[in-house]
Amino acid sequence: MNRNFCYVVAMGLALSLTSCGKKLGQFSADYFNVNPNPLEVVGENVPARISANIPAKFFVKNAEVTVTPTLVFNGKEVISRAYSFQGEKVRGNNPVISYDYGGTATIPVDFVYEPAMAKSELMLDFTVQQGNKRYVLPRVKVANGVIATAAMANAATVNPALGADAFQRVINEKYAADIMFLINQANIRAGQLKTDAMVELQKEIIAANADTSRVLQEINISSYASPEGGVKLNTRLAEQREKNTSEYLNKQLKKDKITEFGELTAQFTPQDWEGFQKLVAQSNIQDKDLILSVLSMYKDPEQREREIRNLSSVFEQLADQILPQLRYSRITASIDVIGKSDSEIMALLNSDPSKLSVEEILYAATLTDDNNKKLEIYDKAARIYPNDYRTWNDLGMAQYIAGDYSAAKANFQKAASMGKNPEPQMNLGLIEMLNKNYAKANQHFGSAAGVNELGEALGVYYLKQGDNAAAVKAFGDAKSNNAALAQILTKDYSKAKSTLAGINTPDATTYYLMAVLGARTNNESMLNTNLRQAIRMDKKLAQKAVNDLEFANYNLSKALN
Numbered sequence: 001m002n003r004n005f006c007y008v009v010a011m012g013l014a015l016s017l018t019s020c021g022k023k024l025g026q027f028s029a030d031y032f033n034v035n036p037n038p039l040e041v042v043g044e045n046v047p048a049r050i051s052a053n054i055p056a057k058f059f060v061k062n063a064e065v066t067v068t069p070t071l072v073f074n075g076k077e078v079i080s081r082a083y084s085f086q087g088e089k090v091r092g093n094n095p096v097i098s099y100d101y102g103g104t105a106t107i108p109v110d111f112v113y114e115p116a117m118a119k120s121e122l123m124l125d126f127t128v129q130q131g132n133k134r135y136v137l138p139r140v141k142v143a144n145g146v147i148a149t150a151a152m153a154n155a156a157t158v159n160p161a162l163g164a165d166a167f168q169r170v171i172n173e174k175y176a177a178d179i180m181f182l183i184n185q186a187n188i189r190a191g192q193l194k195t196d197a198m199v200e201l202q203k204e205i206i207a208a209n210a211d212t213s214r215v216l217q218e219i220n221i222s223s224y225a226s227p228e229g230g231v232k233l234n235t236r237l238a239e240q241r242e243k244n245t246s247e248y249l250n251k252q253l254k255k256d257k258i259t260e261f262g263e264l265t266a267q268f269t270p271q272d273w274e275g276f277q278k279l280v281a282q283s284n285i286q287d288k289d290l291i292l293s294v295l296s297m298y299k300d301p302e303q304r305e306r307e308i309r310n311l312s313s314v315f316e317q318l319a320d321q322i323l324p325q326l327r328y329s330r331i332t333a334s335i336d337v338i339g340k341s342d343s344e345i346m347a348l349l350n351s352d353p354s355k356l357s358v359e360e361i362l363y364a365a366t367l368t369d370d371n372n373k374k375l376e377i378y379d380k381a382a383r384i385y386p387n388d389y390r391t392w393n394d395l396g397m398a399q400y401i402a403g404d405y406s407a408a409k410a411n412f413q414k415a416a417s418m419g420k421n422p423e424p425q426m427n428l429g430l431i432e433m434l435n436k437n438y439a440k441a442n443q444h445f446g447s448a449a450g451v452n453e454l455g456e457a458l459g460v461y462y463l464k465q466g467d468n469a470a471a472v473k474a475f476g477d478a479k480s481n482n483a484a485l486a487q488i489l490t491k492d493y494s495k496a497k498s499t500l501a502g503i504n505t506p507d508a509t510t511y512y513l514m515a516v517l518g519a520r521t522n523n524e525s526m527l528n529t530n531l532r533q534a535i536r537m538d539k540k541l542a543q544k545a546v547n548d549l550e551f552a553n554y555n556l557s558k559a560l561n
Contacts, residue, residue, distance in 0.1 A: 024063045024128050029140050031055070032124065034109075038145040038549050039071075039122060041113050043466030044436070046071070046146055050107040050124070052085075059097040061087040064129045069109045070139070071146075073120035083107045117146040118547040147549045149516060152485055152509065153463035155433040160397040160408075161423035161453045163390030163415070165362035169339045172217070176332040177201040179245060183327065184229065186240035188248055201333060202252065208335045209258045216258075218334040221245050221266040226326035227276050228305055228319075237327075238268035245329035262334070271301050272326045279322045287314045342367055349377065358385040362394065374398045382411075389418035396427060405434060422448040426457055433461060459486060481509045488513065493521055508538035512545075515559070519550050527551070531559035 033051045040046070050069065059065075064087070069080040085095045085105050097103035111117070122143035128135050177197035179188055192198070208214040223242035225234035246266050253261065277295050280288050291308065298304045309315055340348070340360060348355050349364050356364070358381065365377040378395035385391050396411030409431045415424035429444030441461060448454050455474050460482050462471035468489040475483035479502035487496035500506070500514050511534035518527030531551075535542045542560055545551055 022060060023130065023133075023135065024060050024065065024137065025058060026138055027124070027126060027140050029142055032140070032142045034122065034143040036147075037143045038147055039109075039117075039120075039143055040147040041150040043150065043464050044113050045466070046109075046111040046113050046117065048109040048122075048143070050109060050142060052105040052107060054097050054102045054104070056098075056100060056102040058102060059087055059099055060130070061089040061099050062130055063087045064090050064092060064094065066127045066129075067107055068125040068127070069107065070123045070125055071111050071117060071120050072123055073114075074116040076116070078111055078114075079125075080109045080111055113146070113148065113151055115148065115151070118148050118544075118549065120144075120146055145549045145552075149485070149548075149550060150463065150466075150468075150489055152513070153460050153482055154509075155430055155457075155460045155464075156403070157481060157509075158430055158456050158460055159453050160400045160430060161393070161426040161448065161451045162397060163362070163393040163421070163423045165359045165366070165390075167339070167359040167363035171337045171339070173335045173337055174332055175201050175204045175335065176330055178328045178330050180324075181237075181241055181327040181329075183226075183324070184233070184237065186237055186244055188244050193248070198331075201331060202256070204335065205253075205258060205261075205333050206256055208333070209256070209260065213338045215336040215338060216261040216333065217336050218262045219249065219253075219264050220332045220334070221249065221264075221329055222332070223266070223268040223329040224272040224275065224326055225268075225270055226323040227271040227273055227301065228309070228323060230305070231270055231301055235268075235270040238270045241327075241329050242266050242268040245331065249331060273301065273304065275326050276322065279325055280318075283321060285314060285317050285321065290314070291318070349380070353380045354384055356384075358388050358391070361385070362390060365394065365398075371398055371401050375402065387418070389415040389421050389424065392418075393421070393424045393427065396424070400427065400430065405431060420447075422451045422454075426451045426454055429461075430457055433457075433464065438464060456480060456482065459483060462486075463489075479503050481507070481513060484510075484513055488516060488520070493517055508534045508541055510534075511537065512541055515545075516550050519554060524554060527554060528556075528559045531556065535559065 031053055033053070035049050035051070037048075039048050064084060066082050066084045068082045071078050071080075083105070085097055086092050088096055088098060095103070095105050097105070109122070121141050123139045123141050125139045126137040128137060177195065177200070179192045179198070181187075182189075205216065205219075208216050221242060223238050223245060225238040225241070227234070229237075246264075249264070253259075273295070277292065280291050285291070291314065294307045295304060298307055308318070345356060345360050345364050346367065349361065353361060361377065361381045361384065365374045365381075368374060375395070375398040378391060378398050381391040382395050392411045393415035396408040396415065399405075399408035399411065409428070412424045412427045412431065415421065416428060425444045426448035429441040429448065432438070432441035432444060438461065445454065445458055445461065455476055456478055459471045459475035459478070462468070462474055463482065463486055468486055471486040472490055472492070475486055479499055481500075481503070484496045484499040487493075487499060497514070497517055500510055500517070503510050511530045515527045515531035515534060518524065518530060531545055535545070545556055545559070
């Protein structure tokens with residue numbers, strides 16, 4: 001055998017054994033790229049992707065490496081799912097990294113967010129298995145800190161759904177009675193003035209006149225003639241019926257000494273084709289479809305009358321069943337019922353709330369912005385009207401706003417047990433969202449369609465799921481901190497600024513978010529002014545700001561001092 005050939009073979013074998021037998025070297029931070037860096041909260045998690053780019057001549061062929069991403073913060077460590085890759089001579093199913101050429105790998109990372117993570121380090125721990133040998137390589141830092149702006153989404157600030165009152169200060173009531181006439185006559189027969197409807201109408205008018213809480217707004221007379229007989233005749237009949245009815249009514253009002261009745265109006269309709277068509281449609285006349293067809297075909301009243309008279313088979317039925325109902329004058333009294341004033345309601349609320357209707361007592365709660373007073377009012381409402389779901393729902397709403405979530409949940413459940421009402425369903429969804437039971441929250445929200453406050457609740461729900469675009473859509477044009485947060489996370493900074501500016505009662509969070517906007521839009525003056533105001537309103541925000549990577553590129557001394 002050629003000695004030079006043997007030498008080459010021996011050297012190759014030695015190199016091969018060396019590359020397989022030597023230990024793996026220390027990983028460099030330069031081999032890894034983290035996206036995003038710094039890490040960022042999405043929903044209630046901190047996800048990221050680590051791209052590994054291993055150089056040639058580094059990864060030994062018989063090595064299997066397990067990488068464990070570890071977030072270190074505040075003396076605590078939490079780990080993400082471990083990920084393994086291997087050399088070319090390892091039997092396994094992990095991604096292979098070539099010794100000669102190197103290789104790439106993607107390592108997914110996911111941590112459950114904790115507030116202390118704002119100041120943290122993302123480390124990679126390496127465990128190597130090489131044949132029967134197992135050893136640990138030094139950990140490598142690949143990222144610093146977590147931007148936690150998304151974690152500011154707050155279900156506790158969502159307004160629970162109100163079971164609204166139906167209180168009306170003024171309720172309009174209408175009372176009507178008809179005076180019927182014989183064919184081709186306009187005189188009022190005595191019997192027509194003694195019908196039950198006429199007696200009741202007169203009674204209501206007299207009662208309203210005597211009651212200071214009722215106001216006669218208008219009395220109207222509408223007189224009609226049936227369509228047959230020609231336009232001239234029917235015009236004269238309808239006009240005379242209106243005149244006779246007006247004369248009767250004026251005499252009766254004078255007799256009853258009623259002088260305050262708003263306005264007395266009157267009008268007549270010579271041929272009541274509209275009423276005719278309605279009565280025919282509601283009747284059991286055999287050929288009613290044919291009659292209705294004639295009405296739709298001919299618009300001229302004279303032509304209509306001729307064509308209907310030509311229907312000799314049904315005209316007798318019309319004359320007997322339909323036409324007599326169209327010869328009348330209708331008297332309608334419009335009466336406003338004036339409810340209790342705010343001061344009267346509040347006085348009774350304090351002295352004898354049992355004298356208030358459920359609508360009045362629920363309305364009373366809307367007269368104050370003090371949640372403690374609302375609690376007292378809704379508590380009274382629930383005791384006096386325990387069978388109305390709104391009293392329990394609204395009591396729970398006030399308890400929710402006060403932070404008493406256990407009591408609120410119990411009352412929302414009681415309200416929900418009284419029927420398929422959407423407001424307590426939405427509110428139970430809020431409770432579940434606070435407890436991080438998002439699947440249950442979503443079920444409750446699905447049963448709350450049509451509730452005005454649902455958009456805000458769904459917006460926070462989507463923020464907690466990390467679906468910021470869906471959150472923006474759910475919030476719509478709402479002016480709230482949560483809505484502005486969704487817009488910031490989707491980088492619609494102009495809209496977010498407008499939303500924050502539109503909040504009626506800005507709080508510390510409002511100003512803090514405005515400071516974040518200042519940082520993201522390189523407006524240092526906006527940052528300092530708003531952060532200073534946020535800290536004035538809530539001193540705990542000073543430490544949050546110090547650790548907040550949103551402000552990492554700015555000197556906060558002006559805002560903190």
